[in-house]
Amino acid sequence: MDRFFEVQSLEKVLGYxxxxxxxxxxxxxxxxxxxxxxxxxxxxxxxxxxxxRATMDGYAVFSGSTFGASESSPAWxxxxxxxxxxETPDFELVPGTAAEISTGGMxxxxxxxxxxxxxxxxxxxxxxxxxxxxxxxxxxxxxxxDFAQGETVxxxxxxxxxxxxGLLAALGYTDVTVYNRCKVGIISTxxxxxxxxxxxxxxxxRDMNSYTLAGLISKTGNIPVLYGIVEDSHEDLYNTCRKAxxxxxxxxxxxxxxxxxxxxxxxxxxSLENTEILVHGISISPGKPTILAGSGEKxxxxxxxxxxxxxxxxxxxxxxxxxxxxxxxTYVQNGLKIRARLNRNVSSVHGRREFLRVKLTTQSDGVTAxxxxxxxxxxxxxxxxxxxxxxxxxxxxxxxxxxxxVIPI
Amino acid sequence: MDRFFEVQSLEKVLGYxxxxxxxxxxxxxxxxxxxxxxxxxxxxxxxxxxxxRATMDGYAVFSGSTFGASESSPAWxxxxxxxxxxETPDFELVPGTAAEISTGGMxxxxxxxxxxxxxxxxxxxxxxxxxxxxxxxxxxxxxxxDFAQGETVxxxxxxxxxxxxGLLAALGYTDVTVYNRCKVGIISTxxxxxxxxxxxxxxxxRDMNSYTLAGLISKTGNIPVLYGIVEDSHEDLYNTCRKAxxxxxxxxxxxxxxxxxxxxxxxxxxSLENTEILVHGISISPGKPTILAGSGEKxxxxxxxxxxxxxxxxxxxxxxxxxxxxxxxTYVQNGLKIRARLNRNVSSVHGRREFLRVKLTTQSDGVTAxxxxxxxxxxxxxxxxxxxxxxxxxxxxxxxxxxxxVIPI
Numbered sequence: 001m002d003r004f005f006e007v008q009s010l011e012k013v014l015g016y017x018x019x020x021x022x023x024x025x026x027x028x029x030x031x032x033x034x035x036x037x038x039x040x041x042x043x044x045x046x047x048x049x050x051x052x053r054a055t056m057d058g059y060a061v062f063s064g065s066t067f068g069a070s071e072s073s074p075a076w077x078x079x080x081x082x083x084x085x086x087e088t089p090d091f092e093l094v095p096g097t098a099a100e101i102s103t104g105g106m107x108x109x110x111x112x113x114x115x116x117x118x119x120x121x122x123x124x125x126x127x128x129x130x131x132x133x134x135x136x137x138x139x140x141x142x143x144x145x146d147f148a149q150g151e152t153v154x155x156x157x158x159x160x161x162x163x164x165x166g167l168l169a170a171l172g173y174t175d176v177t178v179y180n181r182c183k184v185g186i187i188s189t190x191x192x193x194x195x196x197x198x199x200x201x202x203x204x205x206r207d208m209n210s211y212t213l214a215g216l217i218s219k220t221g222n223i224p225v226l227y228g229i230v231e232d233s234h235e236d237l238y239n240t241c242r243k244a245x246x247x248x249x250x251x252x253x254x255x256x257x258x259x260x261x262x263x264x265x266x267x268x269x270x271s272l273e274n275t276e277i278l279v280h281g282i283s284i285s286p287g288k289p290t291i292l293a294g295s296g297e298k299x300x301x302x303x304x305x306x307x308x309x310x311x312x313x314x315x316x317x318x319x320x321x322x323x324x325x326x327x328x329x330t331y332v333q334n335g336l337k338i339r340a341r342l343n344r345n346v347s348s349v350h351g352r353r354e355f356l357r358v359k360l361t362t363q364s365d366g367v368t369a370x371x372x373x374x375x376x377x378x379x380x381x382x383x384x385x386x387x388x389x390x391x392x393x394x395x396x397x398x399x400x401x402x403x404x405x406v407i408p409i
Numbered sequence: 410m411d412r413f414f415e416v417q418s419l420e421k422v423l424g425y426x427x428x429x430x431x432x433x434x435x436x437x438x439x440x441x442x443x444x445x446x447x448x449x450x451x452x453x454x455x456x457x458x459x460x461x462r463a464t465m466d467g468y469a470v471f472s473g474s475t476f477g478a479s480e481s482s483p484a485w486x487x488x489x490x491x492x493x494x495x496e497t498p499d500f501e502l503v504p505g506t507a508a509e510i511s512t513g514g515m516x517x518x519x520x521x522x523x524x525x526x527x528x529x530x531x532x533x534x535x536x537x538x539x540x541x542x543x544x545x546x547x548x549x550x551x552x553x554x555d556f557a558q559g560e561t562v563x564x565x566x567x568x569x570x571x572x573x574x575g576l577l578a579a580l581g582y583t584d585v586t587v588y589n590r591c592k593v594g595i596i597s598t599x600x601x602x603x604x605x606x607x608x609x610x611x612x613x614x615r616d617m618n619s620y621t622l623a624g625l626i627s628k629t630g631n632i633p634v635l636y637g638i639v640e641d642s643h644e645d646l647y648n649t650c651r652k653a654x655x656x657x658x659x660x661x662x663x664x665x666x667x668x669x670x671x672x673x674x675x676x677x678x679x680s681l682e683n684t685e686i687l688v689h690g691i692s693i694s695p696g697k698p699t700i701l702a703g704s705g706e707k708x709x710x711x712x713x714x715x716x717x718x719x720x721x722x723x724x725x726x727x728x729x730x731x732x733x734x735x736x737x738x739t740y741v742q743n744g745l746k747i748r749a750r751l752n753r754n755v756s757s758v759h760g761r762r763e764f765l766r767v768k769l770t771t772q773s774d775g776v777t778a779x780x781x782x783x784x785x786x787x788x789x790x791x792x793x794x795x796x797x798x799x800x801x802x803x804x805x806x807x808x809x810x811x812x813x814x815v816i817p818i
Contacts, residue, residue: 163791203495
């Protein structure tokens with residue numbers, strides 16, 4: 001069966017993500033919210049820390065009481081008491097007085113700064129000498145200095161890192177509304193593919209894609225669901241795709257990179273109710289024969305069977321697509337890249353974006369990127385690699401010494 | 410209680426990791442092994458792929474049969490049959506013959522390469538014209554070309570990434586022996602600290618460290634165990650530390666950055682049976698008042714109470730220590746760093762390593778690192794930051810425009 005095979009650009013393919021709804025939301029307890037994506041802006045309901053707080057051990061004072069103080073001419077202050085941690089001081093300070101305070105303690109009314117204990121000398125139980133002048137708000141955090149009431153502190157769509165989890169705790173969020181994680185089904189096809197536990201006969205290889213793709217899906221924060229190996233039969237592939245589509249949000253079918261078996265994937269997708277082929281070919285290398293189909297609110301992908309090509313397509317195409325439909329506000333392409341210096345010339349084919357495997361080595365003068373040698377189908381080349389280096393479609397290669405941005409893998 | 414407080418270098422502190430045994434091992438199924446650390450070298454028990462395999466669709470041939478072939482003078486070959494995927498061909502090829510083959514198929518005896526289908530034309534059912542000469546082993550992967558039998562393919566102590574999971578699948582590893590993950594207990598101390606679900610009174614703040622530290626522990630691949638908040642009382646802290654030490658591999662006590670409460674942590678650690686204070690002060694900023702104690706095969710840490718300082722100490726000190734005792738072969742300090750250009754001058758105190766929060770922005774000419782302004786105790790500064798920038802102990806600052814390596818956070 002011959003088909004119209006029109007290669008599309010990576011941008012256009014990623015653009016289809018906009019046709020699919022972002023995942024629904026759920027509420028999770030704060031201790032399970034880290035690395036999830038909030039589905040609403042987080043607004044501070046109160047001032048943080050909420051009171052004027054010491055950041056040093058020492059004495060809470062009115063700053064004016066210390067002006068002009070020095071080693072040779074200390075200020076003499078009357079000690080009115082000690083501030084207990086976690087309590088509101090039950091006294092006020094007037095100029096000329098001080099109160100002993102620990103880091104984190106609440107300043108009494110009348111005090112606007114803390115003089116560090118190192119710059120003081122207790123003369124007797126009720127008087128202290130201060131050897132340094134202190135400015136207003138020095139060594140304190142003011143009541144609304146971290147976050148002010150009503151301020152948006154975390155934008156919807158931003159990943160909750162450990163620091164954001166801490167901020168949510170400070171604001172009293174016991175639960176957070178986040179986007180659901182996507183379930184992603186994985187189907188391996190090919191008559192030559194056998195399960196990992198099986199002894200191989202000549203001509204057979206064990207299923208690698210189920211494990212590489214599952215790992216990559218976990219890395220994006222989503223949930224892999226394995227559907228095993230399907231032989232090259234229309235009916236079996238159709239049935240497994242249908243089951244996976246019912247049970248998950250996205251289905252990856254890897255295999256069938258040869259002309260005949262590629263048709264099996266296309267045919268299975270087209271036989272599914274309400275399913276349309278959106279992409280059949282992307283102008284990237286490796287990964288040109290990639291298929292994308294939409295089925296209602298869900299998507300199906302036909303990935304190359306070659307383990308290394310399937311990994312590259314996942315990283316470059318599927319991962320950003322997944323990020324988009326799982327609520328990441330910014331269109332995270334590949335996260336942070338590593339800037340490195342290429343240590344040899346590389347050539348590329350004009351007219352498509354090529355992704356080269358490179359090994360990174362940290363040298364005294366920066367990071368070096370070395371292209372990994374070996375045929376592209378070898379899993380060895382991925383095991384030796386630390387990242388992918390893109391060569392643009394209008395470039396015919398890159399010269400040794402070029403500074404490049406490497407996508408970590 | 411006054412104590413001998415001798416600040417130690419970061420290297421010396423990390424060196425203590427060598428005094429503690431690496432975690433025990435367990436066997437996990439392959440689909441749960443990704444991001445774990447293998448506890449033994451993985452050796453290939455067989456050749457991979459194990460047979461001579463096509464990497465293109467086309468015809469398997471003996472290369473010599475194509476030598477000199479061109480568009481104007483094609484080679485004429487007799488087609489002996491079609492190779493079925495996953496099967497050993499039941500015929501041999503002699504020079505002058507060919508067999509139809511798909512990507513991934515097994516070459517028959519006598520064939521040493523594949524001519525791409527694009528360079529052929531089927532004349533009739535049993536003859537094909539070849540328009541290009543093909544070299545030996547072109548468009549094939551040889552039987553032992555990915556990995557040879559007996560070769561060490563993954564070294565003990567290397568994290569299993571998705572590609573290593575694929576390789577393990579190729580080799581038939583249904584289970585992998587990996588180091589156990591560490592359980593890390595978290596205790597927050599301080600009379601001013603209240604649980605996240607509690608309304609705060611002036612003078613109180615909610616417990617942030619339990620959540621930031623739990624997130625950071627998860628990020629290292631280990632397991633956080635929360636023991637909640639302990640008030641500044643020797644008995645309570647001692648009892649909670651003892652319980653946590655029994656139930657986990659490492660205990661983090663955060664809080665008590667003031668002189669008085671720091672002593673509570675030290676005293677609690679010293680009261681534990683068979684426990685010795687190894688470190689009381691590290692020449693880093695923030696994080697100077699950090700405490701490390703050894704208790705048999707386990708460790709206890711006293712971290713600063715200030716949420717941002719505790720995060721930096723975890724990232725710079727505790728994480729590499731944890732990596733070491735959880736079996737990472739290379740002494741992973743902080744993983745890959747991001748090279749960036751500093752966009753303003755920064756100053757530092759001579760004699761200690763300082764870690765500055767920076768925000769990273771990708772510009773057309775590379776990544777820019779901008780120091781995050783604001784008092785160091787504000788969680789806001791961590792939320793705004795993307796990384797930590799180290800200023801060495803012998804430097805008094807860094808000039809605008811300096812290329813720096815940033816630790817992602």
